[in-house]
Amino acid sequence: MWRYCYTICKNIVRIFEAVKTMTDYTKLSKTRPDEYTEEVKYRYVQYISEVMQKTGNIETEVYGEENLPKDGGYMMFPNHEGKYDVYGIVSVHKQPCTFVIDIKKSNGIFIKQITDSLEAKRLDKQNNRQAMTVINEVAKEVANGRKYILFPEGKFDNKKKNSLIEFKSGCFKICLKSKVPIVPVVLIDSYKPYNSWCFGKIKTQVHYLEPIFYDEYKELSTHEIAELVKSRIASKIEEVTGNNAVE
Numbered sequence: 001m002w003r004y005c006y007t008i009c010k011n012i013v014r015i016f017e018a019v020k021t022m023t024d025y026t027k028l029s030k031t032r033p034d035e036y037t038e039e040v041k042y043r044y045v046q047y048i049s050e051v052m053q054k055t056g057n058i059e060t061e062v063y064g065e066e067n068l069p070k071d072g073g074y075m076m077f078p079n080h081e082g083k084y085d086v087y088g089i090v091s092v093h094k095q096p097c098t099f100v101i102d103i104k105k106s107n108g109i110f111i112k113q114i115t116d117s118l119e120a121k122r123l124d125k126q127n128n129r130q131a132m133t134v135i136n137e138v139a140k141e142v143a144n145g146r147k148y149i150l151f152p153e154g155k156f157d158n159k160k161k162n163s164l165i166e167f168k169s170g171c172f173k174i175c176l177k178s179k180v181p182i183v184p185v186v187l188i189d190s191y192k193p194y195n196s197w198c199f200g201k202i203k204t205q206v207h208y209l210e211p212i213f214y215d216e217y218k219e220l221s222t223h224e225i226a227e228l229v230k231s232r233i234a235s236k237i238e239e240v241t242g243n244n245a246v247e
Contacts, residue, residue, distance in 0.1 A: 004194035008058045017050035022113035041117045042096035049091040057201045058193045062092035064208035069181050071138035073142035077229050079187035080151040082195030158195050165247045169222040169231045181211035184229050186236040
């Protein structure tokens with residue numbers, strides 16, 4: 001956790017500059033969309049992620065990029081390890097993508113600007129109607145080609161460290177509505193940068209697993225899809241770490 005505080009303090013001037021830049025980009029993208037495109041905004045967030053990695057002495061390795069569908073939108077479902085997770089994926093995901101975030105966590109300084117800049121979706125877990133609206137919006141956007149990150153565990157626990165908790169099956173309604181590929185994503189040691197007291201250089205890993213296409217999951221319930229994705233992520237975690245990932 002010291003690393004997160006150190007990174008923020010070390011980059012405090014850059015952070016204020018980044019907040020202003022992302023705020024400006026978000027506003028300008030509404031009036032000058034041809035200039036301030038999704039690509040432009042995404043590359044800036046990638047730059048911020050790279051600065052944070054360099055300052056925090058963090059390296060993120062990526063595996064399985066060949067598994068990402070070449071065309072169209074898809075849903076990425078990673079295990080949730082900590083505050084670094086989105087930064088880690090964004091830093092290595094070459095095409096613009098965005099994410100779904102708990103509304104309570106989305107309005108802090110810096111994360112608010114990233115959420116707005118990437119046009120991420122804020123999910124109110126206490127409001128079923130709002131949650132269904134978000135599911136429908138994401139399903140429509142991903143069917144039209146956007147790439148989304150959604151954490152099916154819904155939260156992270158500082159104690160779980162490369163293990164899994166229950167997957168929320170409701171988020172997989174998006175896939176049944178949009179019929180897009182599901183990409184299970186495995187994060188290894190992603191809790192270490194900002195949710196542990198590890199010292200020295202840290203290496204994290206992002207593994208894109210083989211996609212699950214609509215024909216493979218269309219006859220399954222959301223619960224069955226959740227268990228399928230969870231089992232594939234658990235198998236990869238066990239393969240990489242040697243530990244049983246399911247509590």
